[in-house]
Amino acid sequence: MLTMDDIIREGHPTLRKTAEEVEVPLTSENKQLLEKMMEFLVHSQDPEIAEQYKLRPGVGLAAPQIGISKRMVVMRTTDQQDELVEYAFVNPRIVSHSAETTYLESGEGCLSVDREVSGIVPRYARIKIEAYDLNGNKVVKRLRGFLAIVFQHELDHLNGIMFYDRIDENDPFKKPLPPQEVI
Ligand SMILES: O=CN(O)CCNC(=O)c1cccc(Cl)c1Cl
Numbered sequence: 001m002l003t004m005d006d007i008i009r010e011g012h013p014t015l016r017k018t019a020e021e022v023e024v025p026l027t028s029e030n031k032q033l034l035e036k037m038m039e040f041l042v043h044s045q046d047p048e049i050a051e052q053y054k055l056r057p058g059v060g061l062a063a064p065q066i067g068i069s070k071r072m073v074v075m076r077t078t079d080q081q082d083e084l085v086e087y088a089f090v091n092p093r094i095v096s097h098s099a100e101t102t103y104l105e106s107g108e109g110c111l112s113v114d115r116e117v118s119g120i121v122p123r124y125a126r127i128k129i130e131a132y133d134l135n136g137n138k139v140v141k142r143l144r145g146f147l148a149i150v151f152q153h154e155l156d157h158l159n160g161i162m163f164y165d166r167i168d169e170n171d172p173f174k175k176p177l178p179p180q181e182v183i
């Protein structure tokens with residue numbers, strides 16, 4: 001099973017690389033890797049297992065965070081209907097997005113960052129994404145809310161971007177302006 005020892009931390013060069021596209025359909029090795037990444041999220045969200053193995057909780061994980069520079073991410077959280085959703089995406093991309101932006105009042109955290117970095121992380125409020133799933137099937141989805149934010153945090157990891165890169169260092173708590181209405 002993956003533990004915190006497998007998670008690379010800021011300063012490790014792989015976190016700043018652009019990850020490589022993955023061949024679809026997935027090799028069994030890449031499929032197993034995605035499954036191990038999802039298992040980590042499940043464990044990290046289980047109070048007993050997380051306590052036993054000292055896992056920090058996560059709602060998403062990108063392969064570069066375990067030192068593997070491949071365009072694969074997993075997400076596990078609840079949606080706006082409070083249903084549990086588990087996504088494993090290969091070669092994910094945003095194909096369109098709202099002009100409107102959003103952010104988490106509480107800011108963002110990252111397993112690869114062993115410190116609190118407070119500040120507003122602007123994200124697109126609504127996104128349309130394309131990816132491939134575990135079985136190599138094409139996925140087209142519209143995400144909004146927390147799921148959209150988590151997806152953008154994970155996609156950034158595939159492009160060598162850390163969440164704090166997006167915080168305005170001159171005014172970390174400056175609220176992004178709403179999109180200009182066309183009159
Ligand atoms: O890349 C994934 N991680 O670093 C896992 C740990 N961070 C989180 O679960 C987390 C926490 C708050 C906001 C966002 Cl957007 C995320 Cl993603």
Ligand code: NI
Pocket residue numbers: 109110111112153157
């Ligand atoms: Ni992260």
